[in-house]
Amino acid sequence: MPESGLIDSSALPAVDVASDAPAPPWEIGEALVQHITFEIPVPNARRNLPDIVTRSAPTYGRVSMIDRSDSPVGPYREALLMVGCRVGIIPALYVVDAVVNSEAARDAIAAHWRYLPSVGEINVERDDDAITSSFDVGDGLTVTLHSPTTDAAAVAIVRYDPLLVVQPSNGSGAASEIPCEHDVRQAWLSRSSTLSYEGGSRRHPWIQLRSSNAITAVAAVEGQTIEAAAAIELTGA
Template identity: 25%
Template sequence: MPLVGTRPTTDFEHGPLLRPGGEPWVLPRVQILQVMYELEQGAMTSLLPPALHPTIPPTLVVTAWRVPESPAGPFTLAEAKVGCRSGARPRALSVRAYCDSAAAREALAARWGYPASEADIDFARRYDRCWVTVRAGGRTVLDAHLVDPEAISGADIQYLATLNTARVEREGTAAARLIQVDPEYQFHSADRGMPELLAFDGEAWGLPGADPYWPVSASYAVADVAMPELRYLVDPAKPPLAAVERLHA
């Protein structure tokens, strides 16, 4: 029988309030770093709500965007997500993200449900590596690197759609939902390299018990990113095949 998450849905009841709509965002020449690791299997189901299946093996997906231009100004966004499936479709669950711009945090939370908190984020690229370091609450909660980059085609990179944890108005009350966000990418350049995770604080990312232990992949790209119109929600408390809802903005 397929495994499903066992995480209490009360963990998702304090996300941002979603207010979809407004002008579309197209973000030019975003720098994107992604690092993937396998997780120890002990937390395979405890990181996910009942609406989601774990991947086998379980995975941690670290993604960072350095955005030079947006309607909310420049910003850097960092996420640490758990690989999963919503029904049969691969997704990545984001319980907490970090962003270095107050204006961007507010806009990303309201329009796409990003559960972003304040942090100092260092995103840099050199000839021999690319890295993102996140400091929140006076400590380093993430330090992820791509080492020894080699040029590839952007067609070789695939990003999972994210499920952000937020609240949505339902019959006069704000109900917890997972918000499917699947941007479109037009690549200018791309690299792959060796992944290296020097620091990761699972508690700080809302992922208690997440223990990344085996490097899988790392990529860096420059792309134009089109933020999507939201279409689907997931009720975290329902079984996977009954959990998906159509969003009517």
């Protein structure tokens, strides 16, 4: 039998934030992205997933950094910590934690897509050989993602599963996905990407879900169309 997450969905914090940002869809002209996917222990994955979804097999996490050069709320950067899961038979990436460098982006994301990033510093350095980003994820923890860009690849190498958000609803949970179209223009296979961590405590989700064994890593330049959140009907609901 598939193993469910261990978080009580009904006890998740409800996200209810007002924003005057334009409603989706959002057209993003250009975004610089880094993705690294890695193995995580089964218990750690389940502890960070709600009980209305099941864990992936094998269990994996993903860290993404997106540097959006434009948006309806201006340029902003976002770092995401996600865990692979399934909603019924649908593969998805559950958003465990996120940080943005803009209060306007935080409020818009919370209002339109129902997850609440923290606001922190996100630095990005890019040269001919690599992209390096570092982000303050709170509680004294800084995460750095280094992605070499010397190995150009076909744009089809950049693959996406939908982002998943769960909100409490009627004594259980309600799942929604965030559809996004990706117009990938350049891509790199970043085989020797690294994630490093400075500070923080063992209880921090970024530490609980830290990279153990990298599966794949890519970097890309792309356009994006971020659609409105779409409810997912749960089997047996």
